[in-house]
Amino acid sequence: MNIKKYARAIGKYLSDSNYRFLMNAGLGKYNNLSDKKYLERKFECCMGKSLDFEHPQTFNEKLQWLKLYDRKSEYTVMVDKYKVREYIKNKIGEEYLIPLIGVWDDPDDIDFDALPDKFVLKCNHNSGLGMCICKDKSNLDIKKVKNELRRGLAQDYYLTGREWPYKNVPRRIIAEKYMEDATVKELRDYKFFCFNGVPMYCQVISDRTSNETIDFFDMDWKHQSFTGLALPEKPFSNHSIPIPILPISFDKMKESAEILSKNIPFVRVDFYEINGKMYFGELTFYPAAGFGVFSPDEWNYKLGNMIKLPDVREK
Structure with a gap:
């Protein structure tokens, strides 16, 4: 100790x-505590200033506003890693989904003998807790994996940042195919920041487990001078690797992001490119739960200005 x-x-x-x-x-x-009071207090703790719900200006402030007042039932489906598959199938096509291996309500229901040598297990209602990325089943500690999945299933992900779409997601475990690219060691995340159906910037995250870098590009693939979105306690990484090149499937990503973000004030649409083909990742309404930072900070205001809040507040 x-x-x-x-x-x-x-x-x-x-x-x-x-x-x-x-x-x-x-x-x-x-x-x-009510969502409004909780968010006001947490925002002050994380961002060092008061949260103005009446006249929100920054990207982070407007995300908190949207948590309270932009509540559509379909958002719950869109954040559910299992149910969103049908949504994506209908919107852009089943061929862009990472293959599903299985779905279960309880870790004890999983037949590990029937799983392939490589796979990914995760909960459908949260982000990270309980996830298992298996590259060699012969070395897998199944008891530990089950315990971690139980922890994941027990997590009420909504409570942490009051991201209400997660509140009523039926909790399940899903297994997906482990995806590998022939040219890169780790898959890059291509995260499109979309404003009412218009993708404006693509955030590219590379080398998560070794030397993570965060880059932003506009829709002409021009490298931007700002970076983010990281939590305040996590510093941005320096560039020790080449700036990512334009992905082969960029135009398809952009087209799909437009479709998936239509009529939504803000949503981040995530993709992977694997062996030259686009695959859907997830839909995120509140990156870093609205408590992240940009560098330089002026981009918090510039991106905030791009979010046009709905006129009617629906509680």
Whole structure:
């Protein structure tokens, strides 16, 4: 046990009200707080300033506004990693989905013997917790994987950032094919920032597990001078690898992003390119739950200005 480390944490807990709120929130002490009050308090803790719901200006402020007032039932389907498959099939085509291996309600229902040597297991209602990326089944600790999946299923992902579309997603486990590209070691994420059906910027994330870099490009594939969206405690990576080149399927990604973001004030549409073909990743309404940062910070305002909020607030 690191006594000094725990002593510092206790001291910070007692002296820093923002740190204390975030710690208590993680323990579930504010689960019954209204979405509006919770978001106001968390925004102040994370961003260091008050949240203005009446006159939101920045990208982050407007995402919080959309959490409260832009609530359409189809958003719940769109964030469900299982149900969204049918949605994507109908919108752009089944051929752009990563192949599904299976779906289960309980980790004990999974027949690991029947799974291929490589696969990905994940919960359909959250982001990361419980995920298993298996590259060699012979080395898999099945008991550990099941325990992690149970932790994932138990997570109420909505409560962390009050991202309400996740609140009523029926929780399941899905297995997808492990996808590999012949030319890159790790798949790149191509994340299109779309404003009411118009993709404006593509965020490219490379080398997540080694030396992560974040790049933004416009729709003419011109490299931009800003970067983001990272949580405040996570620094941006320096470029030690070449800037990503234009993906072969870029035009198809852009076309599909337009279709999937139509009539939505803001949504991020994610794709992969695998061996020259586009595959759908996910739809994200609130990147970093609206608590991320851009560098330089002026882009928080520039991107915020691109979000045109609906005239009617529907609670």
